[in-house]
Amino acid sequence: MIEAHGLTKRYGQITAVDHLTFDVRPGLVTGFLGPNGSGKSTTMRLILSLDAPDHGTVTIKGRRYHGLPFPLREVGALLEAQAFHPSRSARAHLQALAASNAIPASRVDQTLQLVGLTTAANRKAGQLSLGMAQRLGIAAALLGDPPVLIFDEPVNGLDPEGIRWIRNLMKSLAAEGRTVFISSHLIAEMALTAERLIIVGAGRLLADTTVAEFSAASESLEDAFLALTSGGADYRGVPGGRPPRSAQQATRSKQ
């Protein structure tokens, strides 16, 4: 369970995240959807205490991230940018992380096997293909067997096989009862993976809905998404709420 309340982050003049309030529940995949630059990565950095919010709070099962006793056993995260040294092996990278949170060393090989990196484990991480590097990032997230998982743009740049693998992984993690929170700017991908959608634009919450509800009022999910995110960012969705008027208008004008 992730709960954000009034989360706000400014970088100089730019407000990257603007009074964002939402929650992410266990047992299903929640998509965090928005155009590039809408504040998704910043929100994820705030969840992980990598950046400090100017206002508001975000908690994991009621606790701030930086107060977690063993963070990697509570929250696993794949960030958009690669987070490993190119000349260190995949195995060494995971060993270091495991040691930091007193995770048994045997878990490193288990996780490598889980993501299919066993044969590449001793190669320099910088020599891995994009898809394999993404698998290493996912291995790092799964290392502590955490109940909460956060993935920032996990399918970016992957081939169809890699995309399907990640999609199935996300779904199975949620089916195990975990909280799975995935950001993406690809509505079509989210439609296949997520059940719930939190949609942001310009750092603000545009809709908090389900895939089924969101697509019901429009010709297609894509229409609904584009109408929502290109229009004014003044719609505040409530769980179970309807898509904004602008989405309905956009659909009507097309007919």
Added chain:
Amino acid sequence: MTDHYRFRNVARMEWIKLRTLRSVRWTLLFALAGMIGIGIAAGFNTRNPQGDVTNNILVGGALGSVLFAVLGVLVMTSEYSSGTIMATLAAIPNRPLVLAAKAATFGLAALVAGELVTFAGFLAGAAFVHGAVPRPALSQPDVLRAVALSGVYLCLIGLIGLAFGTIVRHGAAAITALVALVFVAPLAGLAATPAGQFLPELIYANSLGATKPVQGFTLSPWAGLAIIAAYAVALLAVGGWLLFRRDA
């Protein structure tokens, strides 16, 4: 089983990270080869029997200190350039603890390596002293002190590098700042002023690594060592504070 991550968990992570980068080993090997090579050249070419033969042989420490300082910088800045810092800080959100563990593991490794390359360079250089020049030996207390403290100096300058890397975060910028302040400033006229005996590189060359008094350096080698250690601690404290305050 403890209920929270501890210093030893973080230190283990930092130790694994340090020993799994080949560049660290290559830099230390280069320092070893350089200290031995320069030590031999200096020992062989020393002609003045009245001079400070030990200090001559230890001149390779100038190269060694640049290498250790750069290594210290890179231990931190490579985390930023590669993105590893995000994995590190997500694993251990207590940032001062991360820096403390990094300083402890890198400092210990640099101390062992620093003593190793300094003793090796000295022994190699001393073996090539010839003619009328008296051969220095570790059995002479001043010589042993000069060699041992030179090794400690390499560790401390490495920690100063780590602090620069933490404060500046970009490798090239941190190395430029460090080289300008620590290695070039003494050449730019400060050496002749009373400030000279408070500059790390000059303390090293004229006091820590010397067996004969040098004019203008009235502080004992141990006081000089304490001054350099104080720089390292103060700079690391600034780095730790900035690491705590800034976004990753």
